[in-house]
Amino acid sequence: MNDKKILELEYSTHDSDRMRINVGPQHPSTHGVLRLEVEIDGEIVTEVVPHLGYLHRSFEKHCENMTYPQITPYIDRMDYISAMNNEWPYVMALEKMMDIKVPEKVDYIRVIIAELNRIANHQIAVATFGMDAGAFTPFLYFFRDREYILWIFEKLCGARLLYNYFRVGGLSADIYPTFKEECLDVIKKVRKTNAEVMNLLINNKIFLQRTTKIGILPADVAINYACSGPVLRGSGVKYDLRKDETYSIYNKFDFDIPVGKGAAGILGDCWDRNMVRMDEMEQSCKIIEQALAQMPAEGDVKAAIPKKIKLPKGEVYMRAEGPKGDLGFYIVSNGSDKPERVKARGTSFVNLSVIPEISKGYMFADLILILGSIDIVLGEVDR
Amino acid sequence: MLPNEIYNNLKTEFGDAIIEYNDAQPTDPFILISTDKLFDVCHTLRDNEEFLFDYLMCLSGMDLGDSMGVVYHLYSMTHKHKVVLKVSAPKSDPRVPSVEKIWRTADWHEREAYDLLGIQFEGHHNMIRILCPYDWEGHPLRKDYKVPEFYHGMKVS
Numbered sequence: 001m002n003d004k005k006i007l008e009l010e011y012s013t014h015d016s017d018r019m020r021i022n023v024g025p026q027h028p029s030t031h032g033v034l035r036l037e038v039e040i041d042g043e044i045v046t047e048v049v050p051h052l053g054y055l056h057r058s059f060e061k062h063c064e065n066m067t068y069p070q071i072t073p074y075i076d077r078m079d080y081i082s083a084m085n086n087e088w089p090y091v092m093a094l095e096k097m098m099d100i101k102v103p104e105k106v107d108y109i110r111v112i113i114a115e116l117n118r119i120a121n122h123q124i125a126v127a128t129f130g131m132d133a134g135a136f137t138p139f140l141y142f143f144r145d146r147e148y149i150l151w152i153f154e155k156l157c158g159a160r161l162l163y164n165y166f167r168v169g170g171l172s173a174d175i176y177p178t179f180k181e182e183c184l185d186v187i188k189k190v191r192k193t194n195a196e197v198m199n200l201l202i203n204n205k206i207f208l209q210r211t212t213k214i215g216i217l218p219a220d221v222a223i224n225y226a227c228s229g230p231v232l233r234g235s236g237v238k239y240d241l242r243k244d245e246t247y248s249i250y251n252k253f254d255f256d257i258p259v260g261k262g263a264a265g266i267l268g269d270c271w272d273r274n275m276v277r278m279d280e281m282e283q284s285c286k287i288i289e290q291a292l293a294q295m296p297a298e299g300d301v302k303a304a305i306p307k308k309i310k311l312p313k314g315e316v317y318m319r320a321e322g323p324k325g326d327l328g329f330y331i332v333s334n335g336s337d338k339p340e341r342v343k344a345r346g347t348s349f350v351n352l353s354v355i356p357e358i359s360k361g362y363m364f365a366d367l368i369l370i371l372g373s374i375d376i377v378l379g380e381v382d383r
Numbered sequence: 384m385l386p387n388e389i390y391n392n393l394k395t396e397f398g399d400a401i402i403e404y405n406d407a408q409p410t411d412p413f414i415l416i417s418t419d420k421l422f423d424v425c426h427t428l429r430d431n432e433e434f435l436f437d438y439l440m441c442l443s444g445m446d447l448g449d450s451m452g453v454v455y456h457l458y459s460m461t462h463k464h465k466v467v468l469k470v471s472a473p474k475s476d477p478r479v480p481s482v483e484k485i486w487r488t489a490d491w492h493e494r495e496a497y498d499l500l501g502i503q504f505e506g507h508h509n510m511i512r513i514l515c516p517y518d519w520e521g522h523p524l525r526k527d528y529k530v531p532e533f534y535h536g537m538k539v540s
Binding site for chain 1: 408409410411437438439440441443445446454456460463467486487488490491499512513514515516523524
């Protein structure tokens with residue numbers, strides 16, 4: 001039914017007028033305030049033009065007027081689903097410039113927190129993707145489980161969504177006594193729900209029919225568009241910064257990089273991208289278990305840093321693997337306590353740019369699923 | 384391949400178009416390239432067997448005070464090496480060749496640099512604003528930018 005070839009055949013036999021319609025910016029299935037100008041021929045999408053900027057908050061302009069520590073809360077507001085992962089490349093960039101070595105315990109806590117946040121992000125991604133396909137139950141299951149992760153974050157830093165937890169040279173607070181048990185408990189719950197969702201949603205016949213063989217993204221196109229994260233790995237490219245450009249202490253852990261195999265349809269289709277996220281949650285659980293076992297019980301969570309954070313003259317580009325893909329910060333310093341220029345390479349911004357390429361020739365209803373499979377957050381697209 | 388080897392190889396092929404190799408700063412060294420040869424250099428960097436820079440990590444516009452600059456962060460999926468390229472253009476009429484045809488990801492990055500800094504990318508198929516409204520005046524990330532008081536009768540600041 002969803003085979004592209006058949007659709008092209010139908011398309012060529014019908015000579016109807018094309019229509020341009022608007023999707024968004026105020027529409028739940030655009031995952032935020034994204035406006036898509038879609039040209040359709042009957043039910044078939046012939047062109048997609050994204051219009052961005054509805055959530056533009058001049059992040060880069062603000063950065064030029066703020067000191068380095070003041071910028072971190074703004075970074076939380078870029079990708080507000082996975083704020084912990086966002087802060088990491090930024091503080092790493094500053095640490096690299098200032099030549100600060102963080103204590104061992106900080107690295108472990110950062111890894112655990114980042115992986116927990118990755119799970120929370122993928123839960124939302126898979127849940128909303130299921131919603132786009134019309135499955136409401138997994139959405140409720142995932143949001144229930146995500147709440148346990150947010151509780152841990154709340155106990156750590158007092159905030160549920162926008163944490164400001166990663167600081168230059170350390171963290172804002174140490175872990176609390178029952179942290180370890182609660183993390184292990186969360187992992188148990190995540191695994192249980194994932195097993196349930198695999199039966200309920202991922203291998204569901206209706207879901208398979210809706211999501212396979214649509215939005216096919218070949219590997220070379222994905223690389224040319226600089227896609228990253230599950231979007232790139234869904235196309236079968238084994239590329240993950242945690243392995244390819246190991247940072248922090250990821251080299252101490254044993255984990256796999258799940259890639260799309262075209263198991264249910266064609267390599268690089270929406271189902272593959274979604275499946276990569278499901279597999280990554282399991283890998284994150286594995287990393288958290290190892291990190292919890294190896295983490296030193298005692299230790300400082302703050303390195304010795306100067307009172308006023310000043311960067312030496314120069315520039316740095318630092319990237320890290322967020323749940324959505326590479327998130328990079330290009331920071332140019334003029335030697336003062338305020339940056340000369342901060343450019344954020346928003347993962348969703350780059351991943352979204354592939355939409356016009358991969359949604360042509362499919363049904364209009366599939367466009368919503370293709371957009372859902374990219375997993376964007378408009379706060380990061382528009383910055 | 385290390386950045387200085389890349390620089391030497393490019394220097395032998397392009398000569399004067401490769402202006403400078405700078406490793407004076409504490410982190411990533413960069414290669415300064417003549418603006419009019421940028422497209423050819425980038426094409427070589429992507430397709431030459433020893434470079435194979437198929438992944439444009441980031442493209443950022445810069446206001447350098449008396450000129451405008453563009454910075455390219457490249458990565459190779461095959462060789463796993465990185466390089467930073469820089470070009471500059473005069474501030475009165477900044478024009479830089481577009482690399483959109485080499486790396487499609489540059490499309491939106493270049494539109495962003497045009498939107499926020501007013502750098503014109505020659506050869507780009509659709510050089511319009513991306514983040515600000517289409518009828519916005521001025522380029523906000525320029526150091527001499529003055530925030531307008533009103534936008535369509537609405538108070539801005």
